[in-house]
Amino acid sequence: MEETIGFELNGKREEIQIDPTLTLLWVLRNHFGLTGTKFGCGMGFCNACTIIMDDVHIQSCQLPVGKVNGRKLLTIEGLAKNGELHPVQKAFMKHDAFQCGFCTPGMIMNVYGLLLKNPEPARQDIVKALNYNLCRCGAHTRIIEAVQTASSEMKGGKQP
Numbered sequence: 001m002e003e004t005i006g007f008e009l010n011g012k013r014e015e016i017q018i019d020p021t022l023t024l025l026w027v028l029r030n031h032f033g034l035t036g037t038k039f040g041c042g043m044g045f046c047n048a049c050t051i052i053m054d055d056v057h058i059q060s061c062q063l064p065v066g067k068v069n070g071r072k073l074l075t076i077e078g079l080a081k082n083g084e085l086h087p088v089q090k091a092f093m094k095h096d097a098f099q100c101g102f103c104t105p106g107m108i109m110n111v112y113g114l115l116l117k118n119p120e121p122a123r124q125d126i127v128k129a130l131n132y133n134l135c136r137c138g139a140h141t142r143i144i145e146a147v148q149t150a151s152s153e154m155k156g157g158k159q160p
Contacts, residue, residue, distance in 0.1 A: 007068045010034075010078025020066025025049045027065045028075060036076035036105040046134040050106040050113070051075050057113030076105035079112065088112050091150035092143070099137035107133045111147050120151055 006015040009032065016031060028034045028051070037060055040048030044059040051060050052074040079086040088111050091097070098104040107130065114121060114129040121129070126147045135143075 003066060005065055005069045007070060008072045010073070010075060016065075018065060020064055022065050023061055024051075024063045024065045024068060024073075025060040028060060034075050034077050038102060038106060040103070040106070040134065045132065046103070046106075047110055047132050048103050048106040048134070050109040050133075052109055052113055052116075055113070055116050057110050074109075074112075076109055079108070086112070087153040088115070088146075088150040091146040091153065094149060095142045095146040097139050097142040097146040099139055103133060103135045103137075107135065107143065111150065114147070115151055115154060119154065121147070123148075 001019070002017050003020045004015060004017050005020060006013070008014070014032075016027070018027060018031065025037060025039060028037050029039075037051055038048040039061065040046035042061050044062040047059060049059050049061040050057050052058070053063075053068065054072050079089060085093070088108050092104065092108060098107075110130060110133055111126075114126070118125055123144060126144050130143065130147075
């Protein structure tokens with residue numbers, strides 16, 4: 001049975017009539033066309049589907065859309081503002097912190113969530129936070145450098 005679910009998505013108020021048991025990942029991709037959020041393992045282990053909900057990173061593949069009613073969601077598509085990339089996105093580009101790019105959106109959103117709660121993470125904090133972002137490309141050192149650069153550029157504050 002469908003329900004009306006309302007939430008904020010990338011700064012815009014949305015309301016949809018949908019089966020509340022569908023996973024948020026598939027609603028984002030199929031209903032809203034936001035394909036930056038990736039399907040990886042489908043079990044919440046790889047973090048390819050990471051988005052921000054109420055300033056906390058979550059795995060969207062495990063969350064029924066019915067649980068987002070009244071919540072604030074941010075996907076990779078909503079991170080840039082007015083055509084300007086977010087400092088985390090800029091830092092990933094500057095440090096060439098990706099290769100194939102499949103896991104990059106989830107990683108960027110996870111890093112954004114980390115920097116919201118820990119604006120100046122130590123290297124071991126970054127490694128721990130990214131421990132579950134599965135990436136086989138071998139850009140790990142560059143990813144850590146990108147996070148450190150973004151942290152410095154953001155100067156401990158959430159960017160508008």
